[in-house]
Amino acid sequence: xxxxxxxxxxxLGTTYSVVAAYxxxxxxxxxxxxxxxxxxxxxxxxxxxxxxxxxxxxxxEKQQRDPEGVxxxxxxxxxxxxxxxxxxxxxxxxKQYHPELISACILKELKACAERMIGEPVHDxxxxxxxxxxxxxxxxxxxxxKIAKLNPRLINEPTAAAVAYGLDSDEVQSFIVYDFGGGxxxxxxxxxENENTVEVVGIGGDxxxxxxxxxxMLTQWxxxxxxAQYGSDFxxxxxxxxxxxxxxxxxxxxxxxDSETKVQEFVIANPVEGIEEACFSISLEEFERIIQDTLEKxxxxxxxxxxSAQKNHEVTLEDVEAIILVGGSSKIPAVAKQLQAxxxxxxxxxxxxxxxxxxxxxxxxxxxxxxxxxxxxxDEELKPAEGVAAIGGGELDSTNxxxxxxxxxxxxxxxxLYDPLSLRxxxxxxxxxxxxxxxxxxxxxAFILLFIRxxxxxxxxxxxxxxxxxAACGLSQRAFTGSKSRLRSxxxxxxxxx
Numbered sequence: 349x350x351x352x353x354x355x356x357x358x359x360l361g362t363t364y365s366v367v368a369a370y371x372x373x374x375x376x377x378x379x380x381x382x383x384x385x386x387x388x389x390x391x392x393x394x395x396x397x398x399x400x401x402x403x404x405x406x407x408x409e410k411q412q413r414d415p416e417g418v419x420x421x422x423x424x425x426x427x428x429x430x431x432x433x434x435x436x437x438x439x440x441x442x443k444q445y446h447p448e449l450i451s452a453c454i455l456k457e458l459k460a461c462a463e464r465m466i467g468e469p470v471h472d473x474x475x476x477x478x479x480x481x482x483x484x485x486x487x488x489x490x491x492x493x494k495i496a497k498l499n500p501r502l503i504n505e506p507t508a509a510a511v512a513y514g515l516d517s518d519e520v521q522s523f524i525v526y527d528f529g530g531g532x533x534x535x536x537x538x539x540x541e542n543e544n545t546v547e548v549v550g551i552g553g554d555x556x557x558x559x560x561x562x563x564x565m566l567t568q569w570x571x572x573x574x575x576a577q578y579g580s581d582f583x584x585x586x587x588x589x590x591x592x593x594x595x596x597x598x599x600x601x602x603x604x605x606d607s608e609t610k611v612q613e614f615v616i617a618n619p620v621e622g623i624e625e626a627c628f629s630i631s632l633e634e635f636e637r638i639i640q641d642t643l644e645k646x647x648x649x650x651x652x653x654x655x656s657a658q659k660n661h662e663v664t665l666e667d668v669e670a671i672i673l674v675g676g677s678s679k680i681p682a683v684a685k686q687l688q689a690x691x692x693x694x695x696x697x698x699x700x701x702x703x704x705x706x707x708x709x710x711x712x713x714x715x716x717x718x719x720x721x722x723x724x725x726x727d728e729e730l731k732p733a734e735g736v737a738a739i740g741g742g743e744l745d746s747t748n749x750x751x752x753x754x755x756x757x758x759x760x761x762x763x764x765l766y767d768p769l770s771l772r773x774x775x776x777x778x779x780x781x782x783x784x785x786x787x788x789x790x791x792x793x794a795f796i797l798l799f800i801r802x803x804x805x806x807x808x809x810x811x812x813x814x815x816x817x818x819a820a821c822g823l824s825q826r827a828f829t830g831s832k833s834r835l836r837s838x839x840x841x842x843x844x845x846x
Contacts, residue, residue: 353474354718358711362423362531364388366706367458370714377710395420403457411590422450427485452495472499476711478532479504480553506536508708529675530799531558537657550657552649561676566596573628636682670696
């Protein structure tokens with residue numbers, strides 16, 4: 349049996365997930381197949397009426413027969429809250445489940461596949477997340493990993509893709525990493541300084557844009573054709589919608605992968621009672637016209653990432669060597685065409701876009717020593733993830749990754765108002781910790797200090813408004829009418845404990 353490193357890399361995707369590990373005999377990363385001998389596993393969970401769970405291909409096929417028990421795109425709910433501040437839950441057969449618990453089912457399946465290949469228990473994993481994930485979403489991912497009996501370390505998906513391509517180079521290179529996955533779109537400007545240093549200098553993206561949205565567009569196109577031909581709206585039929593969604597994905601894949609076939613048949617047998625077969629033709633040209641607005645949104649975000657890279661790190665489009673395509677949706681022919689037309693850069697896609705993120709994660713995982721056991725986390729004790737720290741977090745031993753702050757950090761003042769301290773897109777070393785500081789009772793409602801430990805190790809100074817401080821604390825404004833230096837001194841005294 350081949351010798352594998354026991355710290356695995358996992359791309360926990362919205363629609364598909366991949367697991368990989370470093371093979372010492374072949375001196376390369378190998379993607380680990382699932383039970384069906386496929387390299388990608390659908391991120392789908394099925395719960396039958398008796399509560400039994402299945403994951404992957406078998407769960408996805410249940411969409412046609414029992415759509416109410418099928419859970420898809422759960423990643424979009426991880427660490428999210430509704431407008432009232434209540435944690436979003438997954439509802440199946442009138443029962444609520446934490447999204448972390450459902451994601452843990454997928455991680456358990458990937459872990460089991462890795463253990464079958466490696467031949468030994470696996471306790472550790474480098475897991476990828478979108479660059480635009482908030483801290484609550486990252487914490488939810490860590491929580492899911494713990495439930496799956498894995499010690500997690502997180503890395504951004506575009507960073508992992510750059511690692512998969514560029515760590516063997518001795519030259520300074522910059523890439524646009526265009527990551528168009530099943531449920532999220534990320535774009536990063538990544539600079540590789542040498543074989544041990546990768547720096548993310550700019551980011552953009554949309555956490556709610558991906559291949560699943562394209563499948564839904566094709567599904568709506570199908571229901572429009574059905575209504576035009578049969579005079580009725582069938583879009584509320586859950587069973588038919590499940591069938592149409594599966595067929596939409598097949599049509600999309602065939603249009604994107606088959607260079608010779610420019611037309612595909614969208615076929616569903618016995619869609620509803622009285623109709624033996626529904627069959628409609630769609631050309632590649634019509635398909636690309638349907639999704640053009642979506643593609644344009646991704647191109648806008650590429651420019652956002654380039655603007656932030658130029659503003660914060662003076663990296664311009666001229667410095668970019670190539671565009672790296674990541675994610676299954678990047679296989680759409682129009683993606684490469686429009687990227688080249690808009691930015692005039694070569695496309696780098698010699699690695700499989702579906703697998704590149706997991707490959708990069710596994711390369712990062714090679715830098716870690718496997719632990720003897722996983723953190724114990726019982727399913728029954730699952731609670732909303734809050735303030736969970738990465739297990740054994742820290743900077744990589746032999747690879748220095750400088751990532752970005754994807755969201756602005758600051759002092760919470762009143763309601764949703766806060767005073768910015770660390771602006772998004774500023775570089776920060778992977779492994780730095782965002783910390784919350786407990787303050788004296790009189791000012792505790794006003795301050796929640798978050799900071800990033802920078803190389804200088806300087807503490808951020810606080811400047812804010814007496815108006816909002818007094819409103820938040822319920823005290824008279826006179827209590828906060830001192831100079832800015834007084835307010836700073838007060839905050840720093842709280843921080844240092846004096």
